[in-house]
Amino acid sequence: MIKKIIGFFLAMLVSLPLASCAAPPPTLVRELSADGHLKVSVEAEAVVLEQGGAYLVTTTYRGKELVKLLGVEEIYKTELTHERPIIGKEEIVIEILDPDLVVPDDISVPNWTYEVYGNPALISPVYVKADPINLVIDLPMSLVDHEFEDEGWGSSPNWNILSAKVNYILYEGSMIPQAKNYFLDSDCSERYHVRVWRCGDVLVGQAHIDTGLPHSAYAYEKAENMAVRAFSLHITRRNCIWLSNKCKDHKGYTNNGWASYITTYKYYL
Numbered sequence: 001m002i003k004k005i006i007g008f009f010l011a012m013l014v015s016l017p018l019a020s021c022a023a024p025p026p027t028l029v030r031e032l033s034a035d036g037h038l039k040v041s042v043e044a045e046a047v048v049l050e051q052g053g054a055y056l057v058t059t060t061y062r063g064k065e066l067v068k069l070l071g072v073e074e075i076y077k078t079e080l081t082h083e084r085p086i087i088g089k090e091e092i093v094i095e096i097l098d099p100d101l102v103v104p105d106d107i108s109v110p111n112w113t114y115e116v117y118g119n120p121a122l123i124s125p126v127y128v129k130a131d132p133i134n135l136v137i138d139l140p141m142s143l144v145d146h147e148f149e150d151e152g153w154g155s156s157p158n159w160n161i162l163s164a165k166v167n168y169i170l171y172e173g174s175m176i177p178q179a180k181n182y183f184l185d186s187d188c189s190e191r192y193h194v195r196v197w198r199c200g201d202v203l204v205g206q207a208h209i210d211t212g213l214p215h216s217a218y219a220y221e222k223a224e225n226m227a228v229r230a231f232s233l234h235i236t237r238r239n240c241i242w243l244s245n246k247c248k249d250h251k252g253y254t255n256n257g258w259a260s261y262i263t264t265y266k267y268y269l
């Protein structure tokens with residue numbers, strides 16, 4: 001009996017340090033921001049396949065942090081363009097929407113747009129934070145079409161996924177694809193680009209100047225002002241809705257965090 005009791009205590013002593021070693025090793029330190037974004041260091045690479053005057057651009061993000069966070073070595077997206085894209089490889093930090101985020105449903109206007117990346121091993125796509133929302137438009141889409149067209153902007157309906165210009169917003173717990181694209185040629189072969197989403201009773205927009213592929217939107221404030229100018233017959237308020245999305249684009253221009261508001265014709269007052 002005494003031997004059994006001594007054996008029991010010896011077994012306990014041996015098992016204690018083993019039990020403490022069984023704790024899972026530390027994984028990626030998740031730097032989760034207040035709005036549910038994770039910062040991830042990646043290597044970004046764009047590869048181009050040219051065919052018949054069109055360019056198929058595959059942008060891939062790779063890195064150890066993606067392995068730890070998502071269980072895959074890379075995520076990627078494919079885009080089709082008719083403009084010769086800029087290609088290359090660079091180390092960057094991206095922000096992705098936390099896949100485990102419990103999405104709040106009390107936000108009336110979203111404040112960021114997202115690009116979608118995929119990998120066959122993933123159940124869900126990865127949403128990478130793209131650009132700040134900077135327009136809130138309280139008008140029917142048909143009237144937005146009309147006013148942009150009157151000012152010389154071109155438009156296109158929603159694109160299929162290979163055509164690539166589809167970005168998303170997070171609204172009431174779902175990722176919503178954009179409804180329309182509007183374009184206006186700028187100087188130096190650049191163009192103004194406004195993406196628009198339906199968002200409950202209003203539309204929201206993201207205006208920027210586009211330098212081509214891979215993703216290179218910049219000058220959000222300048223493009224926001226240019227978009228508002230297309231609505232000169234309407235009541236507009238520049239930079240009046242705080243969306244907490246102040247940031248700098250890759251050329252160093254600041255987005256001030258305030259969206260402009262566009263609503264009914266002036267003569268309705």
Ligand SMILES: [Ca+2]
Binds near residue numbers: 134221256260
């Ligand atoms: Ca603004």
